[in-house]
Amino acid sequence: MGKHYFTPEEVNRLIPELERIIAYLRRLDAEIQEKDWRLRQRKVEARRRDDKVDTYTFLKEEAELDFLRILSQTQCDRIRQLGGELKGxxxxxxxxxxxxxxxxxxxxxxxxxxxxxxxxxxxxxxxxxxxxxxxxxxxxxxx
Structure with a gap:
């Protein structure tokens, strides 16, 4: 099967779905940034207080971040399935x-x-x- 080349009309038909995907991606990215920042702050504070920190201390927060990253990657994969390549x-x-x-x-x-x-x-x-x-x-x- 050869490479598919899109017409402007084909891309235009995808725009409503692309808008939905990207709006969701933006929300996910903002949530990831916020949770990641908060987690880093909590780790710094724990070290500063000399708290006992082990693998399980921040497990819930790390798992939440991993889940959000998987959701984000799934949306990027959906754009690829449509034939597009997401850029910055x-x-x-x-x-x-x-x-x-x-x-x-x-x-x-x-x-x-x-x-x-x-x-x-x-x-x-x-x-x-x-x-x-x-x-x-x-x-x-x-x-």
Whole structure:
């Protein structure tokens, strides 16, 4: 089975689900950061007080963090199952063909439709508007 190249229309149909996934990911990430910070503070305070600390002292908090990280990874995996690749800043890239060249359609939360692309080894700073593409990305699609 060959690689699937997305059309802008295909990505646009995924946007409602991507928005839900990323909103959940953001909540999970915020909770992970908060719990991790609190746990580190508790460990520092315990050391400062010279409390007896063993493997079980912070087991519940560590387990909660592990669970939240698993939930977060599951959401990232779901984006991959949809065909996208999650990048920093919650951007999602999808492989596409424009003018016979392999590129990445680039979407970020809040954008109503995919309107940007960039080269395989470029990032958001090199995004170009799809409207500037010489060829029709939908016509170049394979898959």
């Amino acid at each position: 800043g919650y951007l999602v890239d999808f492989p596409a063909l424009i003018d016979g060249q392999e590129v990445l359609l680039c979407w970020r939360p809040g954008e109503p439709e995919v309107a940007w692309y960039h080269g395989l080894h470029e990032g958001m700073m090199n995004r170009k508007p799809l409207s500037d593409a010489k060829g029709d990305p939908a016509a170049d699609s394979e898959g």
